[in-house]
Amino acid sequence: MHVMHVVGARPNFVKVAPVMAALGRRSGTTQTLVHTGQHYDVEMSEVFFRQLGIPKPDINLGVGSGSHAEQTARIMDRFELVLLDRRPDLVLVYGDVNSTLAAALVCTKSLVPLGHVESGLRSFDRSMPEEINRVLTDQVADLLFTPSADADENLLREGRPRENIHRVGNVMIDTLVRCLEGANSSRILGQLRLCQGTDWQGLDSKVPRQSATTSPYGLVTLHRPPNVDDHVTFSKIIKTLIDISRDLPVVFPVHPRTRKQITTLGLGDSASQLRLLDPLGYVEFLALERVATFVITDSGGVQEETTYLGIPCLTVRQNTERPVTVTLGTNTVVGNDMDRLRAEVHRILSGLPKRGQVPPLWDGKASERIADILTGRSTHNLVLTGV
Numbered sequence: 001m002h003v004m005h006v007v008g009a010r011p012n013f014v015k016v017a018p019v020m021a022a023l024g025r026r027s028g029t030t031q032t033l034v035h036t037g038q039h040y041d042v043e044m045s046e047v048f049f050r051q052l053g054i055p056k057p058d059i060n061l062g063v064g065s066g067s068h069a070e071q072t073a074r075i076m077d078r079f080e081l082v083l084l085d086r087r088p089d090l091v092l093v094y095g096d097v098n099s100t101l102a103a104a105l106v107c108t109k110s111l112v113p114l115g116h117v118e119s120g121l122r123s124f125d126r127s128m129p130e131e132i133n134r135v136l137t138d139q140v141a142d143l144l145f146t147p148s149a150d151a152d153e154n155l156l157r158e159g160r161p162r163e164n165i166h167r168v169g170n171v172m173i174d175t176l177v178r179c180l181e182g183a184n185s186s187r188i189l190g191q192l193r194l195c196q197g198t199d200w201q202g203l204d205s206k207v208p209r210q211s212a213t214t215s216p217y218g219l220v221t222l223h224r225p226p227n228v229d230d231h232v233t234f235s236k237i238i239k240t241l242i243d244i245s246r247d248l249p250v251v252f253p254v255h256p257r258t259r260k261q262i263t264t265l266g267l268g269d270s271a272s273q274l275r276l277l278d279p280l281g282y283v284e285f286l287a288l289e290r291v292a293t294f295v296i297t298d299s300g301g302v303q304e305e306t307t308y309l310g311i312p313c314l315t316v317r318q319n320t321e322r323p324v325t326v327t328l329g330t331n332t333v334v335g336n337d338m339d340r341l342r343a344e345v346h347r348i349l350s351g352l353p354k355r356g357q358v359p360p361l362w363d364g365k366a367s368e369r370i371a372d373i374l375t376g377r378s379t380h381n382l383v384l385t386g387v
Helices: 010-024 042-052 067-087 099-111 129-140 149-157 169-184 229-243 256-264 280-290 300-309 339-351 368-375
Strands: 004-005 030-033 090-094 114-117 142-144 163-168 220-221 250-253 276-279 294-297 313-315 331-333
Touching: 004 010, 004 067, 004 099, 010 030, 010 042, 010 090, 010 169, 010 300, 010 368, 030 067, 030 220, 042 169, 042 280, 067 099, 090 099, 090 129, 099 114, 099 129, 114 129, 142 149, 142 368, 149 163, 163 169, 163 339, 163 368, 169 280, 169 368, 220 229, 229 250, 229 339, 250 280, 300 313, 300 331, 313 339
Parallel strands: 004 030, 004 090, 090 114, 114 142, 142 163, 220 250, 220 294, 250 276, 294 313, 313 331
Antiparallel strands: none
């Protein structure tokens, strides 16, 4: 069986790594990795491939940046040639980025079986480009691999056949579990002077969690347009983060989009009170995340990771496509209410963080379940339900 994986952005890389590894352990399976080039700089792409052990892409479409329509169209145009040339038995797409939808549309029109990993998530907010990508991809996919029960329910409500839905768990957690040991020995805590009780002779000292006391700090990630593109909204968020930083350090690895807005909107002087960092590799970010006092984010993946790690998460969005992180996990959605954000941080610092539990099947074995399903199924006999 020939499986082709299509990825384009950092969240995809975290998800594809364990699936490729699991399929690589199955005999009779060949794999092709297509990178669309949606994220194309070293910080946003290459470093993740190195750290996650993902093989060098067989094909890089090199689409680069552009509007949603431009990027999606370029991927479709270039990916169709690859698909017709390689003729895989099955294509796997991941998550909800433009690369996901573009490849899905090409597959369904070319009558190539399609599987969607992380299927069924819904924010019910059609103003989000990611929501459109999720909904449309699920409508044309033949195999729907879901991370949680709510995703199954969403797909059934939308008329997808029950036999095509496979709840396998969360493949992002597979990668997190595998990388925890590397995160434990990361140098990043020492480099940022975020540990106590250790003699820091050099910035490259390794700091296992067990050998040092971590100083309290908050960790922030922000990149979504509603938060960073509007001057008023982004200025309020930065002001709130500065207020919070008076109680403890706020560490902020800055997405390129966000860094550009800080400069464009003239927020550099005020934001300098925060610990602004360049984008981090997966292992370095995980090292910070796993011992943070809390995380403030608008990232879907970070909501999942913090739930698994038991770290309080405050999501600066009006909604989430991952409600299980709220109902079972450690996530609290605060919207754009900065007073509430301050109040939730105060609650955490007062010793009253939200407690949670790990959702079912978030056990580091989701990719093995996917591989079992794929290798036990003949894709040549797969009914194309998306056409």
